[in-house]
Amino acid sequence: MIALGIESTAHTFGVGLATSEGEILANARSVLKSPGGGLKPGEAAEHHARNARSVIEAALREAGISLGDVDLVGFAQGPGLGQPLQVGAVAARTLALRLGVPLVGVNHPIAHIEIGRLVTGARDPLVVYVSGGNTQIMVHHEMRFRIIGETLDIGLGNAQEKVGRLLGLPFPAGPHLDRVEGSWVDLPYTVKGMDLSFSGLVTEVERRLNAGADRDDVAWSFVEVAFSMLAEVTERALAATNRDEVLLVGGVSASPRLQEKIGTMCEARGVKMLVPPPEYLRDNGAMIAWTALLAYAQFGPLRVEESAIKPRWRPDEVDWRLLGPEELRLILKDRS
Numbered sequence: 001m002i003a004l005g006i007e008s009t010a011h012t013f014g015v016g017l018a019t020s021e022g023e024i025l026a027n028a029r030s031v032l033k034s035p036g037g038g039l040k041p042g043e044a045a046e047h048h049a050r051n052a053r054s055v056i057e058a059a060l061r062e063a064g065i066s067l068g069d070v071d072l073v074g075f076a077q078g079p080g081l082g083q084p085l086q087v088g089a090v091a092a093r094t095l096a097l098r099l100g101v102p103l104v105g106v107n108h109p110i111a112h113i114e115i116g117r118l119v120t121g122a123r124d125p126l127v128v129y130v131s132g133g134n135t136q137i138m139v140h141h142e143m144r145f146r147i148i149g150e151t152l153d154i155g156l157g158n159a160q161e162k163v164g165r166l167l168g169l170p171f172p173a174g175p176h177l178d179r180v181e182g183s184w185v186d187l188p189y190t191v192k193g194m195d196l197s198f199s200g201l202v203t204e205v206e207r208r209l210n211a212g213a214d215r216d217d218v219a220w221s222f223v224e225v226a227f228s229m230l231a232e233v234t235e236r237a238l239a240a241t242n243r244d245e246v247l248l249v250g251g252v253s254a255s256p257r258l259q260e261k262i263g264t265m266c267e268a269r270g271v272k273m274l275v276p277p278p279e280y281l282r283d284n285g286a287m288i289a290w291t292a293l294l295a296y297a298q299f300g301p302l303r304v305e306e307s308a309i310k311p312r313w314r315p316d317e318v319d320w321r322l323l324g325p326e327e328l329r330l331i332l333k334d335r336s
Contacts, residue, residue: 001332002065003072003296004056004095005289008088009080009108010132011039011171013048015059016286017070020293020332022118022325025063027279027286028055034171039132039161045083052091059285070099072301074292077105078310079133085309093304102301104292108283109134109315110145112249114294115287117322120274124322125245128234128262129315130252131283132157135196135230137237138315140322145315148240149194149233156226157252159198163205163222167215178255182220185213189225194236196229223257231261238269247274254281294323297331 002025007014014029030051032044060066075092078085096103113127127138127145135156137149154162157174164173187204190197201222208218234246246266252258259275266273280287298321323331 001071001293002069003074003289003292004059004070005074005106005285005287005292006088006092007076007283007285007288008048008084009076009078009283010084011044012283013051013055013088014283014285014288015055016284016289017059017063017065018286018289018293020325020329022290024286024290025065026059027284028059028062029284030055039171041081041083044081045087048084048087052087056091067095067099070095070101072102072104072292072296073099074104074106074288074295076108076111076288077307078313079108080311082309082311085311089307089309093307097304102296103304103307104296105302105307106288106291106295107313107315107318109136110318110320111287111291113138113145113247113315114291115280115284116247116249116274116276118290119276119280120247122245122247122274124243125247125274126234126237126241126243127247127249128230128253129250130156130230130248130258131250132161134250135198136315137194137233139237139241139243140320143319143321145318145320147314147316148237149196152192152195152197153199154202156198156230157250159202159226160252162202163219166206166209167219172251174252174255177219177223178257180216180219180223182214182217184224185217185221187221187225189229191229191232194233196233198226201225227255227258227261230258231265234262235265235269238271243271245272245274249276249281251282254278293332294328297323297328297335300335
């Protein structure tokens, strides 16, 4: 069975193709560039609408198949920005109706986790999900991903973008911040049990910059503080859950500095850190295609009238089983 998946939650319009054997056939994307920093939902939606057809065609060429070979269409139903999500939903509904194949809505954070489990071989890890709008620590327990720690205000990726705009960095700011070197500046370190807060950190960065502090020193210290906060709550979660694997997912997890910090902590605790390749950390269509197959096996297809976008759809609102390719194939065989 071949699934086509559409990702459109934010700045990326991605189209992936995956098989029920766990093979990724294609992973094409077009990413909105914003030299001035930031992300405007309307501009992202326009970008997605302009590029949807060409990205779909590119994915099919990469896979060496035609639309007629697609057995299922999945799309990121949420969470995310409403206008970009709507473009992906419309494209998915159109394709599913045209092809006469099942339509499946996918929870975006769960897709990050499931593509991570697929490509790293993670079994039942502690999940550290770090993206633009999300910073969450999760474990799977009793048929759901349980969020045991998260940001109380903005996601780490959004905090990076706010700092990036203060510094005049292009979007996305994370890779540019990673390359900055400087000296220590005291900044707020806000960890509350298993939760974190980044808004006060960003406010102090702005205050320091306005007061004339060295830009590189402030930027470097921001990265050190933010990543150290995340490493602390991850270690606390490991102690509480006794997991022996940490799976890093989400676009911010591509940061070498973050991987170094989490990796050092995991090594000290005798825990394995697993990180997917960069193309699967960033928003991508392949993760939607693979997770659509998993969702279809568990819940069946969506009716078009059930396919409204869910901009605030949390992963802990979804009943979910941890399936591997072997179990998936058996379920899909029975379903057919």
